[in-house]
Structures are given as structure tokens and as C-alpha cells.
Amino acid sequence: MFTTLISQATQAFCIAFLIITLPLSPIGIALLAGPSRGRRYLRHYIDTVRRTAHMTQQMLKADVVARRMQIKLSRYKSATTEKVVGECTHCGNCCINKSCVYLEFDHNLHSRCAVYNNWFWKMTRCADYPINALEIALYSCPSFSTAPSAAMITEQPVKIITMHAMGRARLEGAKPVQQKEI
Ligand code: SF4
Numbered sequence: 001m002f003t004t005l006i007s008q009a010t011q012a013f014c015i016a017f018l019i020i021t022l023p024l025s026p027i028g029i030a031l032l033a034g035p036s037r038g039r040r041y042l043r044h045y046i047d048t049v050r051r052t053a054h055m056t057q058q059m060l061k062a063d064v065v066a067r068r069m070q071i072k073l074s075r076y077k078s079a080t081t082e083k084v085v086g087e088c089t090h091c092g093n094c095c096i097n098k099s100c101v102y103l104e105f106d107h108n109l110h111s112r113c114a115v116y117n118n119w120f121w122k123m124t125r126c127a128d129y130p131i132n133a134l135e136i137a138l139y140s141c142p143s144f145s146t147a148p149s150a151a152m153i154t155e156q157p158v159k160i161i162t163m164h165a166m167g168r169a170r171l172e173g174a175k176p177v178q179q180k181e182i
């Protein structure tokens, strides 16, 4: 109950901040992207504002901030009964339903992140996706599924680190990990 309240309050604050600062959003988005990658958002100022407005709407719809907070505060408790299995096909759905301003697609229509591996990307913990069946369903991920975890039977410790490794492989386009335990 307490964690839900904190999560919802944080989300309300973030969404309100994004709405109020929308006209200035390309500046913030460029700063978060860094000097070499950020200029494009300023060059296409109006388009960046439009995309940020769409992303904000989708963030609210998918409860992005509240979910992240809940996961952080509950320390992945809900995920310990599931094993996430699959291989990312870079469809881009989990990037806030393809609305993230940093989402790009290469010539093969494979998703790429314009801020991959910078400090902001690490803070978002995008690489953790998907941690459970609910998250898979939320973005209709076509490539991952869940099965009962061996941890349920053997009481093995949670291997959080493997989620990060998988996420890196997903966004870098490297050969992904075939199975992961969370
Ligand atoms: S991985 Fe990059 S493009 Fe995808 S949601 Fe995170 S920041 Fe946005």
C-alpha cells in the first residue's frame, strides 16, 4: 500500500513535470542524450515536442514510472516465481509502445536506442525488461515468455545481474542470452 502510494505520487510528479515543461522538452532531451547525440533533437525542435507529448501520454497509459518504482521498492519480489525465456527480436514495443523519443530503427527495422549505455539510459533500467509475465503482456512482447522458476523449488538466489546482461545484448544487437532467471 505504501509503495503503491509512493509510486503513484512519483509518477504524477514526473508526468506533471513533463507536461509543464513540454515547450522546452527538446532542450532537456538533448541534454540527457549528450552533446554528440543531442543536437538532432534541437534541430527538429517542433517534431521533438510532438514526440515528447506522445511519449508522455504513453508513459501514463503504461504506468511506466509507477511500475519502475514498484519494482524497485519491492526488490523484484513479484518476479521470483517466474523464469523469463526468449530472444529479443528488436521490435521496439517495450520502448513505451514505440513512443520513446530516443527510439530509432535501422534499415532492417530493428529497434535501437539513441542513448544506449549513457548515464541516463542506465538510470532508466530499460535493460531489465521484461522481468515478468505482466510486463510481457503490457507491451505485447512477441519474443519472451515465462515459465515457473526453478527458484520456486530449489530456493536459489535471484540472479538480477543476468537481466542486465540480457538487456545489453538486446539493445546492442549482440547474440542474446537464450534463457535468464530472475
Ligand atoms: S531503451 Fe532507449 S529507446 Fe527504449 S525506452 Fe529505454 S531510453 Fe527509450
Ligand code: SF4
Pocket: 087, 088, 089, 090, 091, 092, 093, 094, 095, 111, 129, 130, 139, 140, 141, 142, 143, 144, 170
Ligand atoms: S524485448 Fe520484446 S518488446 Fe522489447 S524489443 Fe525485444 S522483442 Fe520487442
